[in-house]
Amino acid sequence: MPPAESNDVKIMNKSIVCEDSTLRGDITISQGCVIHPSASILAEAGPIILGENCIVEEYATIAYRLTEEQKRQKEEGNLEPCPPLVVGSNNVFEVGCIVEAQKIGDKNVFECKCYVGPEVVVTNGCVVGAAVSLKCKQVLPESTVIYGRDCQQREAIDKYAYQTLQIDFLRKVLPNYHHLRKPNQDPKRTRSVV
């Protein structure tokens, strides 16, 4: 286990979080999410809030990293706290993808082994194809599909297919073979407490 300096993982009920996953920093995992074993979520710079019904597959990495500038500030000790990285709902992070985007909307798919750099803003309904690497500063308009070796773009016309079947299946199967982290938050109860 990495040094648990400030590991604060909030897991809402009805979500499946495998114990073998790496969760570092202040992370909130909303209802219905499925985090596979060996997936990592690294909240270095600030908190990460994962929206509802997201799937994070094996070896996928969602990272909120400090920029060089912020690193220097941190060393000097005058780093202002960063705003949380909010990941929308119904996103799929496929095997081996690395996503460091500064903003992620809803219903996006990050296919296997893709890379999304820290200066990218992903809106809604986008698909980043397998092995596609986005490094430059850019905003992906809604329903963008990027595919192929040459990173060609097109606009998805067909509406997003929900992953409910897949999530239901994983929710059934994963607990049979993996140790899970217990959900420690119940939105209903917290609301009643507040």
Added chain:
Amino acid sequence: MANFMQDSVVKYACSCGILNPISKLFFCRHCPKLRCGFCVCHEVDSNFCSNCLENIPSSEARNKKNCCANCFNCPCCHHTLSARATTVVVQKKPEEGAKDGDGAAGADAKPDPSKVITKKMYYLSCLACRWTSRDVGIPDQSVATGSWPDNECAYQTRFNALAEYYQAVVQQDKQERQEYLRRKTPKTHKFPSLTDRTGLTVSIIRRQMGWSDKNTQKAKPVNIAPAQNTEDVGQLPESIFTQKINLRNITTVKQRHNQPCEQPFTINKLYPQRRGLWIKRSLRCRECEHNVIKPEYHPTSVKYRIQLFASYHVPDVLLVKCDQPLKAGEPNAVILKLSNPTLHDMEINIVELPTEEDELKLIEEFKRACTLKDTSLTAATAMDSLKSLTGSPSLTGTASLTNTSLVRQTSILEEPRVVKLKVNSKLQPPEASFILNLRDDSREFDDEPQTTTKSEPEFIVSRKSNKVYLSLKFIPDADLKTGDDVYVGFNMLYTYVNTVTNTPEKKEPTTHVLNCRIYVQVGSIEA
């Protein structure tokens, strides 16, 4: 193995003089010579679809325009489309539901009005770019294959008319040429007429000889409207200068070429394209007409029935390293690894390359041999065919040999040429020949190290089962500059045991001494 994927530094000269890595060469056992892709006939063995692996006969393939009937390619990214199923809730009309319930259950008096019926519907989807057939408004189908509509393009009728017209033109052309030939050849009355002997009618003979019946009508091409050229191509719309173009809605050149009959401008006119068929091909030596490659017929099989790849018969040469940094004019040595792929010991002798004059002389000689063989062959076949046609072996009609239409066409040989690559270093060939041991796969499992029985020549660095590491001395030319590539060439003479023999009387395997010219790019001159 390294030279299968990337360009090799060791090249073999084919018998035609073209340089190739060994992985791209074939070895004809009957000639026995190296053959490259230009020295073999490429023949289509079978057509098949690479996606569903269905074997399609060639006539059917031509009918279907060499496309698979069931598989489609994505018009957007040219990936294979896959059919995906969705369940759709079919809303039943009340009376229909009642009727259905009566028929099925009978006793069940009250059919449940809330009962919904689901139906499977299919659409095509691309797993690479997420294009779907719904994007362009193709309705979902109730069966996964076979029912997808063909998109008829606007020019289809015009295209058909043109195709018909030009077919007629070709037909007419052929007829006229035959007529002309018939009139030109003088009628010979030296021989008894064929019809007298066999009782065949003229029209049957004509048909047998591939000529058309005399009394058939001449094909006349139907008139078609010629294409019109026009000066007026219309103006660009005003909006193109003022509004931003959304490039996502415009097709790429590749997408347009993939859909050649429409070449759509916008992406909403991209339709699934039928997948083109693949072929299995066999390769045939152009000199002796034996197969060098023959694949197995079935599309699912990746095996061969005949596979005479050069790497199974010719010693494989690999560049290991250069002894010293390459300097112009300074003696150097290169370590080469030779391996024997055959089941017989090879005796190898490395000599210098033939000079250009020698090479030209060899080519001349080869050409002379070819023409000699050709004329004897054509004369013989001509005589044979004449004999069989007339049934009289006493014919000695040398005059009729000029009638070329009876002679079988011999395949065109690849013109041999001088090797283009010029060697720029002086080889110092080893003074003795050496033995390259046979390949023995079981030898690798032997525990005891091999005992060297006889003393090795000094140029052999080491030896292991069927492999030999040898050091070859050479001097790069003195006038080479820094950065120039250095090429070393040598002629490798090797003994090859041919287990197939052309003559049935001789069953003993024959041993040939063969040679191949090898060019090695050893590196570039260092600063």
